[in-house]
Amino acid sequence: xxxxxxxxxxxxxxxxxxxxxxxAVIVTGASAGIGRAIAERFLAAxxxxxxxxxxxxxxxxxxxxxxxxATGLPVHTLALDVTAADAAERIDAALARAGLAAxxxxxxxxxxxxxxxxxxxxGRASCRERV
Ligand SMILES: NC(=O)c1ccc[n+]([C@@H]2O[C@H](COP(=O)([O-])OP(=O)(O)OC[C@H]3O[C@@H](n4cnc5c(N)ncnc54)[C@H](OP(=O)(O)O)[C@@H]3O)[C@@H](O)[C@H]2O)c1
Numbered sequence: 001x002x003x004x005x006x007x008x009x010x011x012x013x014x015x016x017x018x019x020x021x022x023x024a025v026i027v028t029g030a031s032a033g034i035g036r037a038i039a040e041r042f043l044a045a046x047x048x049x050x051x052x053x054x055x056x057x058x059x060x061x062x063x064x065x066x067x068x069x070a071t072g073l074p075v076h077t078l079a080l081d082v083t084a085a086d087a088a089e090r091i092d093a094a095l096a097r098a099g100l101a102a103x104x105x106x107x108x109x110x111x112x113x114x115x116x117x118x119x120x121x122x123g124r125a126s127c128r129e130r131v
Pocket of ligand 1: 031081
């Protein structure tokens with residue numbers, strides 16, 4: 001039975017063959033924090049990656065660190081603001097360029113807010129737009 005949760009194994013250096021048989025994983029917000037940790041775990045579990053975040057330089061640093069794990073699996077990057085109107089099309093295009101068939105989306109990009117939504121700096125009107 002599907003439980004709704006995915007718990008990839010912990011990351012580790014591996015000599016896993018580059019057979020690309022596992023579905024590629026798109027991870028948004030992959031250059032830091034939770035997204036980066038999730039991406040590393042999927043890579044260690046044998047999945048090619050498409051990593052997404054806005055800051056291209058920081059994203060590339062994260063991608064290089066993952067490539068250094070040396071799974072032989074491809075780690076692609078796309079510098080993109082996921083709120084852009086054409087985000088889906090640009091992700092599709094990046095997948096096509098990379099020759100990846102994506103099977104999993106980890107849509108993690110975002111910001112953390114503490115406390116009531118209406119008390120946040122982005123303000124009431126903005127909150128209404130975003131909810
Ligand atoms: N940490 C927590 O305790 C916690 C708790 C509950 C929920 N969350 C949620 O979990 C997610 C990750 O949290 P985190 O603590 O790991 O955050 P983080 O360390 O700040 O990392 C956020 C990641 O998302 C990217 N990002 C942010 N806005 C983006 C956008 N519009 N388009 C593309 N990429 C974007 C950032 O890179 P760029 O800035 O370069 O784009 C970065 O890679 C967030 O959605 C957060 O709200 C976190």
